[in-house]
Amino acid sequence: MGAHIIPKPFRQGARKAVADANLKIALDRTTGLLKTRRAAILESFADYAAARDQAAAIKAHTLDNWAFYLEQFEQRATAAGSHVHWAETAEQASAIAVAICQAHDAKRATRVKSMLGEEISLPRALEAAGIESVETDLAEHIIQLAKEPPSHIIIPAMHKRQEEVAALFQAQHQTPPDSLKVEDLVGSARRELRLKFGSADVGISGANFLVAETGSIATVTNEGNGELTCELPDLHIVTVGIEKIVPRLEDASLLLRLLSRSALGTEFTQYTTFYTGPRRDGETSGPKHMHIILVDAGRSALAQTPYRDMLRCIRCGACMNHCPVYGEVGGHSYSAVYPGPMGAILTPTLRGLESAKDLPQACTLNGRCQDVCPVKIPLADMIRELRQDVTDAGMTSLGWRLGLGLWSKAAARPWVYRCVEFGSTLVLRLLAAGRGHIAGLPFAGAWSRSRDLLAPPAQTFLGQYKQQTKRRSKKQARRSEIDV
Ligand code: SF4
Known part of the structure; x- marks a missing residue:
């Protein structure tokens, strides 16, 4: 993952973004493509409305029985040979991950699916412990080289143009690309990352879902880097938010169908892998040790608020692709790991209202986000509610209050x-x-x-x-x- 995110007022970031014509071109091109592909694939998904209802119901049921399913997950994962850790705070989660790395004398970590890792500041904790952390997703590799934070949860380098990527690779890869062509750039990244995959002591991943009935974690990727990260080193550490739990494999399967369609407009991702424990006797591949860190970091507290439904989020990114504000200002303006409409709710509810009080204002309340959300989160309604909270807490300016x-x-x-x-x-x-x-x-x-x-x-x-x-x-x- 790229640079550490320093919170700053939304307006400041938005002003800078609006003045950047190249950013607008990049945003229009990518969000436009994602929207078109999503619309096309959903036309052939006959039961989309029913699937959406079912997905929302699965997530709501899981949240109602959260402790039961998390405990079931712990039991089944432990029985499969994984070590399960509980982290109440972001700091604890990072400290546990670093301690595991140190216990195994790990010096180089490859990483994949790192949104939660960024939320808990894992890259900084690893760096402070002298452990090299290598992002293996192509887009995250780009922003790590550029020392920039992600700007989208699915396409973290959405703001980067091809020429900028080529310049980065030319300057920083051991065997730089021969041309600006996409295949040459990808080839260059592959050469660079293969060196790291081969020498990593630990693979650190996130997870898209935790399956309670089997104690498995599920990851979806399109580049195969997930499998190389999770399976090549002897040690696999998973850092995952506790809201990712689902009761059964069948539930994960339905959510996966919605996730890939909503995120990228594809029926399925190239790689969907379920990991259930480390390598068993007689198996020739897979890690020898698997540690799963279940991270709360404000989620249990969020479940007690009117914004509880936000915990249904499956991180598909559709809400930001359809958000006119995100489409103008991009992800960096939000100064947060999670941008767009979902970020406008998650950031103030997880990080604290005071530090992100302007994010609920970054919305036209047009409701497109909640129309496209595959798990039917009432995003616009929550944003309106958050605005009320900001006003009730006396966090608005005098001019604003007088005007209203x-x-x-x-x-x-x-x-x-x-x-x-x-x-x-x-x-x-x-x-x-x-x-x-x-x-x-x-x-x-x-x-x-x-x-x-x-x-x-x-x-x-x-x-x-x-x-x-x-x-x-x-x-x-x-x-x-x-x-x-
Ligand atoms: S809020 Fe809904 S649309 Fe937005 S990322 Fe989460 S699941 Fe996707």
């Missing part, structure tokens, strides 16, 4: 509302005169700094509403006359 107070007073008095509407429409028309758009709004510079506002339509919303109501009542009256 005035607005609520005007909205509650029709005649005041009409005067405000009339006055503001007049001013906006004057500002837009001759151009059809407004380039800069007085007293709202931040809103119009990076976008133009269209001139107000000839008729106000209230005017249109009245006209339509009148038309409807006339039609109704005519129908009644005919009926008579």
Whole structure:
């Protein structure tokens, strides 16, 4: 994984991102492709609506019986030869992983599926203990070389252009690529990473699912790096959030079908592997030791809040691909491991409201995210609720509070509302005169700094509403006359 994420105000990051034309091109290209592929694959998924209902129900049932399934997982995984550890905090989780590495005298770790690893700051803990940590996913390899944080949960290097990747590989690979061609870049990364796979003392992975009935962990990848990371070294450490538990293999299977379709628009990922314990007697491959660290890091506390449904998330990334705000500002603006709509909820609820109070504002409440969420998390509703929490906690600015107070007073008095509407429409028309758009709004510079506002339509919303109501009542009256 790339550089450590330093929290900064969303606006600061967003301003920088909006000014970056290349970023916009990269975001449009990749999210556009993912959206098109998802829509196409779902057309041939006849039972999508039913599968979504079932997936949401499985996750809700699991959360209702969380302790039971986690304990069952621990028993079955232990019976299969794995060592199961419980970490209440992110720091504990990293410390356990480092201690296991040290007990095995590990000096080099290959890593895969590292979102949770980033959340618990594992790369920094390994580095501090003198253990080299090598990201093996192509996109994560790129951002590790660039010393940048991920910008998307499925495609962490979404913000990088091909030329930038080529320049990185030219400068840092032992046998750099011959050209800018994708196959040459991939070949160069493969050569570089093969050297590391062959000499790693420990493979550290995350997991997409934990299966309670078998004590297995499941990973999905498209490059085969998961298998090389988890199976080549003698030691395999898994760091995984406790919300990843599902009761049965059958449940994991349904969620996997939804995950790959929602994430990449494919029926299945290239590699889907279930690991149940370390190498057994008579087997010739696989790690000799398997340790699974079950990480809480705020999840149990989150389950006691109105945002509990967020624990259903299967990390598909569809919500961010469909989010107009993410599509404009990209993932780095969120200064968090989890960007986009799911991050706007997970970050303040896991990290604390004060440190991420502006993230729920990074939303137009259009609801596209919850429409595409495969486990039916009511994202937009939760974001609205979080805004209320921010306001109730007195974390909004004085200007914001005054503005909202005035607005609520005007909205509650029709005649005041009409005067405000009339006055503001007049001013906006004057500002837009001759151009059809407004380039800069007085007293709202931040809103119009990076976008133009269209001139107000000839008729106000209230005017249109009245006209339509009148038309409807006339039609109704005519129908009644005919009926008579
Ligand atoms: S919130 Fe839903 S759409 Fe977003 S990443 Fe999680 S599962 Fe996917």
